[in-house]
Amino acid sequence: MTRIPYEPSGEPNPLRALTLDRLRRRTSMKWRTYPEDVLPLWVAEMDVPLAEPVVRAVTDALALGDTGYPAGTAYAEALAAFADERWDWDGLAVDRTAIVPDVMLGVVEMLRLVTGPGDPVVVNPPVYPPFFPFVEHMDRRVAEAPLGADGRIDLDALEETFRQAVADRRRAAYLLCSPHNPTGTVHTAGELTAVAALADRYGVRVVADEIHAPVVASGGRFVPYLSVPGGEHGLSLMSATKAWNLPGLKAALAVAGPGAAADLARLPEEVGHGPSHVGVLAHTAALREGGPWLDALLAGLDDNRRLLADLLADHLPTVTHRPAEATYLAWLDCRALGLGDDPADTFLRRGRVALSPGTDFGTGGAGHVRLNLATSPEILQEGVRRMAAALA
Structure with a gap:
């Protein structure tokens, strides 16, 4: 239902x-x-x-001294159940996920998987400010495809930026902010399907920052990028951070579409040591019981x-x-x-x-x-x- x-x-x-x-x-x-x-x-x-479920999970862990390294798939299982219930998306496969320290560090790791030094990363300004320094500090370059006057993705501008990004045969990625920060735009299934088609046409890999996904106004509907036709080659970063106010309890999940599973499998094992175990417990409790x-x-x-x-x-x-x-x-x-x-x-x-x-x-x-x-x-x-x- x-x-x-x-x-x-x-x-x-x-x-x-x-x-x-x-x-x-x-x-x-x-x-x-x-x-x-x-x-x-x-x-x-x-x-x-x-x-309250988050408080209980954290305090129970502290009482037990359960403050070691993160392990297991409970976080991914909780997110998969939440996605099924809230977004009618049953395509989040636990075996195509990995825990990462937080969404932005996860973005960096995903971009490392699909681009190399000097490659372009397309963004839609005005957009979340850390996109710019994080991309530049990892020796990639930002390519802008500004939003339209209506605050939505300008598909013509995006296509032109994709065309230029791959003109010298470099690999390119598109860092999609969904829902969009700062405008609060919720991209529609039609818009995201068009994005996926453009990405496929030009060989651009999509990395979606979906951290605000649970925070949608009444009557709205969030559409996961990986759920749209053509989105199976994308990579997404999700967490409970924004919806339950958990930025100080670091933990996020990288999620791969079926066509990106091999990319995610190349993620260095040590990246999974970065998240907080207590953070993982908090995010899991939020998604399951919050x-x-x-x-x-x-x-x-x-x-x-x-x-x-x-x-x-x-x-x-x-x-x-x-x-x-x-x-x-x-x-x-x-x-x-x-x-x-x-x-x-x-x-x-x-x-x-x-x-x-x-x-x-x-x-x-x-x-x-x-x-x-x-x-x-x-x-x-x-x-x-x-x-x-x-x-x-």
């Missing part, structure tokens, strides 16, 4: 559970990068307590998306955005405010609210900011109030 994206779970909204005073006791990047008078709405950490908590979070995020739209209309009517179809991020076009390429700087200096500068996201990011709305309605309201006050 097909399950709707999420259903009322009876769980309380985790976005309403923590006060600002309690959040400021945290010592992670979000809360310690800026002075205490700055309201942080930037990096992708959520202002939520952890789901569904009701996730459903409550998704409902809360829907509420916050509507709230943000209302707040912008009331306080910053010339700031435009398309409510995200996925992720807990909002991509705000602030160009009409006349604040230059980096409006985040003005909001920080004058409003004491930290947002992610659009310029960090590459071509198309100038004049934009990314706002993290995974917080309480009260903090979201205060954040927009401070943004408006910065313009006074």
Whole structure:
């Protein structure tokens, strides 16, 4: 039976559970990068307590002293069951997975499998900022195929970039962000099928960062790249990190389509030593038992998306955005405010609210900011109030 994206779970909204005073006791990047008078709405950490199954898995492991090296396939089995239930995808084969330290380090390892030094890696800017330095630091070069004006993949631009990428007979890869960060676009099955056809035509290997896959707005539907016709030669990176707020518990899975199984089999054995065993336990528990908590979070995020739209209309009517179809991020076009390429700087200096500068996201990011709305309605309201006050 097909399950709707999420259903009322009876769980309380985790976005309403923590006060600002309690959040400021945290010592992670979000809360310690800026002075205490700055309201942080930037990096992708959520202002939520952890789901109870995750807490139990971690505390049980600590009580047992179960803090050794990761082993087994429980994480992959949990992800396969989650994919079947949530995305109607039964094609995630446990024997075509490997644990990796986290999604971005997994991306690096997958790119090493399918490209060589100096080869191009295609991206769709504006896009997740670490794509650029991670690719460049592994001695590959970034090739841009910017998103269209509608925030979606421009297939004509992608084809031209693919054509140029392989013109000198180099190997090339396409680093697909799905759902897309920062726009929150959910790529459709038709779009992904077209991508797969282009990749096959030009011999470009697709590596998909699907870390935000579980965080889709009501009525939306995430489509795994490996599930579409032609996607069988792709490689994907997935984890519970974004959906259950686990960036400090490092663990992710690389997943290969049937046509990429031989590539994944060449992954060095020592890569599997990098993930945290406790992280693997936490991610496994989230996927297996954290569904009701996730459903409550998704409902809360829907509420916050509507709230943000209302707040912008009331306080910053010339700031435009398309409510995200996925992720807990909002991509705000602030160009009409006349604040230059980096409006985040003005909001920080004058409003004491930290947002992610659009310029960090590459071509198309100038004049934009990314706002993290995974917080309480009260903090979201205060954040927009401070943004408006910065313009006074």
